[in-house]
Amino acid sequence: MRSVLLLFTLFFSLHSLAQNEKILSKKGMIILEENKHIPYLNVKLTNGNFRYTDEQGIEKELLMKEVMYIEDEQNAKIFTNKTVVERYKKNEEKRLEEEKTATAERNLKKQEERAKLEEERKxxxxxxxxxxxxxxxxxxxxxxxxxxxxxxxxxxxxxxxxxxxxxxxxxxxxxxxxxxxxxxxxxxxxxxxxxxxxxxxxxxxxxxxxxxxxxxxxxxxxxxxxxxxxxxxxxxxxxxxxxxxxxxxxxxxxxxxxxxxxxxxxxxxxxxxxxxxxxxxxxxxxxxxxxxxxxxxxxxxxxxxxxxxxxxxxxxxxxxxxxxxxx
Known part of the structure; x- marks a missing residue:
């Protein structure tokens, strides 16, 4: 009976915290998975999502799974989504590798073009x-x-x-x-x-x-x-x-x-x-x-x-x- 009561109390506390829409930070930056930075005012957690006011004073909402970090005005991280962070790192490593390969291919093509031009000049x-x-x-x-x-x-x-x-x-x-x-x-x-x-x-x-x-x-x-x-x-x-x-x-x-x-x-x-x-x-x-x-x-x-x-x-x-x- 006591165990059931304890679980009920914990569930009720978490539910109440989400419903209270407590302000997590008054001002700062929301960073999405694609590394997009969104300035915010009064960000708060509501029903598992983040609500905030943008620079134009419009209230908006973001799914938690979209957010990688939330930083306050001093650039301190007040929220980190480790799943999104790991996914971003893998995608970034892949992007950098593809960019490195593409750069090497472009340079090789330029060298071949220069060599061809030089041969034609002879x-x-x-x-x-x-x-x-x-x-x-x-x-x-x-x-x-x-x-x-x-x-x-x-x-x-x-x-x-x-x-x-x-x-x-x-x-x-x-x-x-x-x-x-x-x-x-x-x-x-x-x-x-x-x-x-x-x-x-x-x-x-x-x-x-x-x-x-x-x-x-x-x-x-x-x-x-x-x-x-x-x-x-x-x-x-x-x-x-x-x-x-x-x-x-x-x-x-x-x-x-x-x-x-x-x-x-x-x-x-x-x-x-x-x-x-x-x-x-x-x-x-x-x-x-x-x-x-x-x-x-x-x-x-x-x-x-x-x-x-x-x-x-x-x-x-x-x-x-x-x-x-x-x-």
């Missing part, structure tokens, strides 16, 4: 190797096939460059010595001409051009049966000389004539990126010194490629378009 004009002279180059006979690496132009410590640079130095991998006084290098399917070789083998009308890095290399961007096209930051020697002799005033004049070599970080370099073609038939380089010089080159080969010459240098993008037509 002109494969000559066997990989170092070509000491023009004759070696013409005979497609590399003098050395030692392992080489591209490095940047600027800085005392020159780190190896990733990918395929358009402009660089080449160093021996084993000795770490800079490659000098050669004609060309075929590297990873890409052809590079050394700047000094370009200057030594240019058309006789292309004098007065120089470069601060004669042992650097420029990559061939476009190639066909008639021409190999590349670009390099070249300086008009006479403009540079006048500017140096005139001091600061000359510097401003030279900078007005052609853009500074910003990429190399040298404000005193009065050159600009100029188009260069290796003329396969005539076995020489033709440097587009300025817009008029480019027009002289292109007018008979592709009249539609002639430019207006509003500026001293031609539009380099239009130059590339024209070369694609005549290459």
């Amino acid at each position: 002109l494969k004009l000559l066997p990989n190797g170092i070509y000491y002279t023009k004759e070696d180059f013409l005979n497609k006979n590399p003098n050395s096939t030692e392992i080489i690496v591209p490095k940047g132009l600027i800085g005392f410590e020159k780190p190896e460059l990733n990918g395929i640079p358009d402009v660089c130095f080449f160093y021996s991998k084993n000795s770490d010595k800079k490659i000098k006084k050669v004609f060309a290098i075929a590297y990873e399917g890409h052809l590079y001409f050394q700047i000094q070789a370009i200057l030594n083998n240019r058309n006789k009308t292309d004098r007065a051009q120089t470069n601060d890095f004669p042992n650097s290399f420029s990559r061939v961007l476009i190639a066909g049966e008639n021409y190999y096209y590349l670009e390099s930051d070249l300086v008009n020697l006479w403009v540079q000389g006048v500017a140096y002799n005139m001091g600061a005033t000359g510097t401003f004049i030279a900078q007005d004539l052609s853009s500074a070599n910003v990429k190399l970080g040298r404000t005193q370099n009065f050159g600009s990126k100029k188009g260069i073609v290796w003329d396969i038939k005539n076995k020489e380089f033709n440097i587009f010194k300025n817009c008029n010089d480019y027009n002289d080159f292109i007018k008979n080969l592709y009249p539609d490629g002639i430019q207006e010459c509003d500026k001293h240098q031609p539009d380099i993008l239009k130059v590339r378009e024209a070369i694609e037509k005549i290459k």
Whole structure:
């Protein structure tokens, strides 16, 4: 009899507590299983569910099985649904694993796309190797096939460059010595001409051009049966000389004539990126010194490629378009 009375008393107490709708917390946050946060006022337990007032003053109700946590104004947890918490953790672990897999798949796809693009960029004009002279180059006979690496132009410590640079130095991998006084290098399917070789083998009308890095290399961007096209930051020697002799005033004049070599970080370099073609038939380089010089080159080969010459240098993008037509 006493046991029955005790059970009845316990049931009556729990039932009364639920019916009294005692306020559990005056202000805080309800956190649902999907980690949604709901601000509340006066949350209370009613018939196994949570009733609260939202920020608009509307009274709402949530099933207990929907709620993961209830926190008060000091972020202290006043209710924790362990079943929901465990389910949320498992779902979150699954989501993170799926996200990790998806990220790995995206990265792999990007790598494959980059590799495909890089393969398409390879002109494969000559066997990989170092070509000491023009004759070696013409005979497609590399003098050395030692392992080489591209490095940047600027800085005392020159780190190896990733990918395929358009402009660089080449160093021996084993000795770490800079490659000098050669004609060309075929590297990873890409052809590079050394700047000094370009200057030594240019058309006789292309004098007065120089470069601060004669042992650097420029990559061939476009190639066909008639021409190999590349670009390099070249300086008009006479403009540079006048500017140096005139001091600061000359510097401003030279900078007005052609853009500074910003990429190399040298404000005193009065050159600009100029188009260069290796003329396969005539076995020489033709440097587009300025817009008029480019027009002289292109007018008979592709009249539609002639430019207006509003500026001293031609539009380099239009130059590339024209070369694609005549290459």
